[in-house]
Amino acid sequence: MNSPSVVSLHPSTRVTSEQQLIEVDHVSVIFGSGPQQVTALSDVTFHIAPNEFVSLLGPSGCGKSTLLRIVADLLQPTTGRVRIAGKEPKQARLQRQFGIVFQTPALFDWRTVRHNVELPLELLGTRRKECRRISSELLDMVGLTRFADHYPWQLSGGMQQRVSIARALALDPPLLLMDEPFSALDEFTKEKLQMELLEIKRSTGKTFLFVTHSIPEAVFLSDRIIVLSAHPGQVHSVHSVNLPAERENQLRETEPFYQMIMTIRNCFHEERDATHVPSFT
Amino acid sequence: MRPMFLRLLKPGYRAWVMIWIISIFVLWEGLAWMLHLFMSPQQATSRLPYLHVVMDSFFRHWNTLAEQSSVTFGNAAIGFAGGTLLGALLALLMSAAVWIERTLSPYVVSSQMVPVIGLAPIVYGIIHNAEWARIVMAAYVTFFPVIIHTLKGLKSASPQHLELMRAYGTSWRARYIKCLLPSALPGLFSGMKIAAPLAVTSSIVVELMGAPDGLGVLMVSSLYYGSAQAGMFWATIMLSMGIGLISYLFISLAEHWLTPWQPEFRPKGGE
Numbered sequence: 001m002n003s004p005s006v007v008s009l010h011p012s013t014r015v016t017s018e019q020q021l022i023e024v025d026h027v028s029v030i031f032g033s034g035p036q037q038v039t040a041l042s043d044v045t046f047h048i049a050p051n052e053f054v055s056l057l058g059p060s061g062c063g064k065s066t067l068l069r070i071v072a073d074l075l076q077p078t079t080g081r082v083r084i085a086g087k088e089p090k091q092a093r094l095q096r097q098f099g100i101v102f103q104t105p106a107l108f109d110w111r112t113v114r115h116n117v118e119l120p121l122e123l124l125g126t127r128r129k130e131c132r133r134i135s136s137e138l139l140d141m142v143g144l145t146r147f148a149d150h151y152p153w154q155l156s157g158g159m160q161q162r163v164s165i166a167r168a169l170a171l172d173p174p175l176l177l178m179d180e181p182f183s184a185l186d187e188f189t190k191e192k193l194q195m196e197l198l199e200i201k202r203s204t205g206k207t208f209l210f211v212t213h214s215i216p217e218a219v220f221l222s223d224r225i226i227v228l229s230a231h232p233g234q235v236h237s238v239h240s241v242n243l244p245a246e247r248e249n250q251l252r253e254t255e256p257f258y259q260m261i262m263t264i265r266n267c268f269h270e271e272r273d274a275t276h277v278p279s280f281t
Numbered sequence: 282m283r284p285m286f287l288r289l290l291k292p293g294y295r296a297w298v299m300i301w302i303i304s305i306f307v308l309w310e311g312l313a314w315m316l317h318l319f320m321s322p323q324q325a326t327s328r329l330p331y332l333h334v335v336m337d338s339f340f341r342h343w344n345t346l347a348e349q350s351s352v353t354f355g356n357a358a359i360g361f362a363g364g365t366l367l368g369a370l371l372a373l374l375m376s377a378a379v380w381i382e383r384t385l386s387p388y389v390v391s392s393q394m395v396p397v398i399g400l401a402p403i404v405y406g407i408i409h410n411a412e413w414a415r416i417v418m419a420a421y422v423t424f425f426p427v428i429i430h431t432l433k434g435l436k437s438a439s440p441q442h443l444e445l446m447r448a449y450g451t452s453w454r455a456r457y458i459k460c461l462l463p464s465a466l467p468g469l470f471s472g473m474k475i476a477a478p479l480a481v482t483s484s485i486v487v488e489l490m491g492a493p494d495g496l497g498v499l500m501v502s503s504l505y506y507g508s509a510q511a512g513m514f515w516a517t518i519m520l521s522m523g524i525g526l527i528s529y530l531f532i533s534l535a536e537h538w539l540t541p542w543q544p545e546f547r548p549k550g551g552e
Contacts, residue, residue, distance in 0.1 A: 093448060102441045
């Protein structure tokens with residue numbers, strides 16, 4: 001990618017004028033104190049517009065999950081400022097501005113698939129009938145209507161992760177935070193779920209912040225990719241993915257797709273060559 | 282899938298159960314017969330009576346045995362229920378804050394250092410009521426395993442589940458009801474399974490110390506008559522074993538019914 005497109009947003013993804021959905025400004029995280037002090041994140045800044053699909057990409061230990069947890073208000077940054085739709089993360093959390101999907105489906109084994117999806121609604125005191133309507137709709141969306149009354153442990157890993165996505169959508173939040181949701185799945189299931197996720201994005205118009213360590217996955221899904229480098233975790237570069245908005249599986253075999261992967265790959269090699277120090281300690 | 286012991290009733294297992302019962306019978310009778318070869322009948326009987334003699338006293342004195350064991354079992358059950366409740370509540374309290382756990386756990390642990398056989402006369406001396414002494418002792422041996430296992434269960438709630446609860450801005454009450462308590466149930470049941478037979482035993486220990494009724498009293502009195510009542514003595518031992526076993530099975534059934542999601546209860550092929 002050439003440098004101008006690196007900074008600016010992809011034109012097609014700019015929906016509202018200046019309003020950013022996520023603003024992360026100069027965020028640093030330091031764990032521990034004294035000689036054991038570790039800087040997990042150092043001065044990270046990025047903004048995400050509504051309706052954008054943005055991936056945080058980087059090697060293990062670069063703090064990408066930490067960053068996601070800060071946006072989700074599961075962790076406080078040491079310094080810096082985070083806003084979601086102009087609000088503090090805590091406020092955004094209490095107003096259910098985002099849904100979360102973890103690497104493990106984190107379903108409740110004692111609840112059926114349907115009741116897992118309905119849990120966030122139940123906690124809000126939503127009427128039973130309304131819960132049922134929404135869960136039916138979502139289960140239909142992820143293609144699990146037939147399994148509504150099954151228990152999570154009766155489903156495959158891919159199906160479980162679908163339930164988890166449906167649950168994250170239950171409160172209809174504008175933002176979805178996903179922490180390596182497909183990394184534990186096999187290659188075939190992974191590709192299928194990536195397609196389904198894009199379909200969900202198309203039909204719901206939600207914004208995605210997606211953490212991954214897979215370059216092809218990030219390229220296939222994202223409008224923009226934020227590459228993080230490790231020790232300390234900081235933004236290495238930001239790349240707009242100039243691939244067609246409608247993405248089919250065949251895209252994975254095309255030249256532009258390879259090109260994009262190469263561009264991102266070079267980021268990591270460049271970093272290693274520059275420092276001559278292994279990036280793991 | 283049903284609990285293990287129910288599978289024993291299935292046609293495929295019945296034959297094995299029969300073989301098992303018959304071989305125990307044969308082995309026991311054989312051993313007793315050998316003792317009778319070398320010793321006087323009295324000596325041999327006081328060491329190991331014939332199984333058919335034990336069975337004979339078991340059925341002959343069935344009414345007495347049933348009456349007395351129901352007293353023992355009743356008291357043990359009340360104490361067990363109380364101890365379980367106390368243990369579960371304490372575990373909940375201890376899970377609420379680390380300082381509560383740190384404050385309480387030394388007392389909880391040291392309470393278990395007192396041997397039951399030493400504590401029984403003390404409790405009996407203080408309460409002076411055979412019923413209550415049995416109930417208190419049964420509760421006393423119950424609450425410890427229940428606390429330990431329930432607390433472990435409460436802590437077994439997955440971090441992701443807790444983070445989800447946090448992300449939903451859940452109240453602490455909803456967090457307990459929707460997440461922590463269901464996670465703790467399997468732990469509660471393992472504690473109860475360990476405690477149930479113990480509750481019966483401790484109730485019998487109190488009776489040995491001089492209660493007016495119960496299975497323990499029958500044990501002491503039949504011991505007093507030596508070989509003449511050896512069959513009766515063994516019958517009481519087997520009955521107390523049986524009661525302990527039944528209470529264990531009863532808890533297992535309840536566990537199976539209330540926590541069907543546990544991995545070992547899942548139907549096969551549900552991958």
